Amino acid sequence: MSQKDSKIPAWIVTYADLMTLLLCFFVLLLSFAEVDANKFRRIAGELSKAFGVQRDIPAEQIPMGTSAVFDQFSPATPDRTLLDQIRQRSMEERPQLESLRNILDARLQQQVRAVAQQVEDLLKDSIEEGVTQVEVDHKRVVIRIQEKGTFVSGSANVTNEFETLLLDMSEVFEGLPGTIAIDGHTDNIPIRTRRFQSNWDLSAMRAALVANVLLLNDDLSPERLVVQGFADTQPRASNATQEGRAQNRRVEITIDLSEATEERGVRSVEKFSPPEASPPLPGSEETLRQAVEPLPISPTEMSAEPPTANEALFDETVEEVSERFNPLFPD
Template sequence: MKRNKFEVPRTTQPWLITFADLLMVILILFVLLYSYSDTDFKSATNSFQNHNRGSAPEESGGGGIAGDGEEKPSDGESEGEKTVPKEYEKQLEEMIKREKHIQEILDYVKTYATKHDLEGKMTVTPTEKGIEVILPEIMLFPSGKADLKEEAILFLDDMAPLLAEISNIIEIEGHTDNRPISTERFPSNWDLSTARANIVIRHLTEKHKLDPNRFKAIGYGEYKPISTNNTDEGRSKNRRVVLIISNEELAK
């Protein structure tokens, strides 16, 4: 019997027919979706672009209403203008004020160092912890003692009002060189370094009434040198008090 010339020949891979039908259905679906949503898609695109440019939607007419029920910006506000909440404005003002006071402290320390030829010994360094001010023993204490010199008292008296203007936590570190000390008052370098840190804090809190809760006293003795202990110059650098204006503020 002869095969009809219009009969579709059988394929050896019947899944191809189903796959072709599926592709056709998907193609038709996309065509329908595009035809129904073309206008809305363009409108949404234009609206998104206008929003990114900070412009208001087109007005639909009078009455002060823009778009679909959206309020028209008032005359006192420019389009796209953002209002900063008052609490954030206050925080920003306090931050600027605090930074200004810290800068005043740094300027005073630098001026003092220049005036008293201490530029190589009295240094100011920003660190991750805060602002670190190194005060050499020579400007604060007699060797082996924890009694403030007259010039140290004048320096701290000038610093106190500046420190009172900020609420940052302040750490006072005492450091010595590695030469042993053994006196009735200071049996070790631990005791000497801690006593020096304490006397600085006591002067600021007792005489100038700064909040004691802001201060921390730490004595490191000889165990955190910044120079060699094999020379007089190196030992002189190691004998120091470090005032750290911490980034941390006292909780209110």
């Protein structure tokens, strides 16, 4: 069976060359063209509308739908205004609470310094002799008693003069709030006797003896006293010299007023702060609204300025704190 010879016409080669040149020409024109973005968007939008392309729906036109799952099992979303109200109240109260804390802390520091001054007046003679020192450490008053003139060397027995001074101090302590810590310290020279096996025994025994003398005052509660012995673990000076060892042999009485003052401060802040609302029940928008609803204010209170209210609250707080210091601050 013979097969016909297929032959490409001669004109098809010329036609292909022309089409290739035409394509290159349009590509060259496109490379030199400048596209106007605004005009391009406008034309593209018109073409989209003409061909029925779905347009974007703005956010404010999103259709609202409901879901049976969220309606039954999800709490109601609170109004934006309620969240704004909670945030606004928190921002308004924060600077007032900080101001109250600062004012109260300053007044309490003043009270602590007054206590220290009262103790210094009582120990004036022994301070001048270098036997005792009084320091203020934040909300604590530290009375540092050296061994010289108070204890017999190497013994826990106190002198008669020091015992009388301790009894006078107990009368001051009974009118003060807070705990009273009595700490015994020694130098690094070891001691070993029939009564004291080490410096631990000596330091603890001296602190305990001071506590026993203070408790001769029946008005001083034993629950307020804390007795500790530290031996030579907390030196104040170098044990290499005789003077340094003399400074390390001491008893420290620390009046801690922080618990009493902080308790008063917390009560004052709680008075100033609005009561916390109970958590709303799921799905109850009315419960959430009641939780953030402001307290009713009378016309007289509305006319008063906030600083006046703060001053009134501060005066009330100061009176409460001062009641704990009545023996030191008579009218």
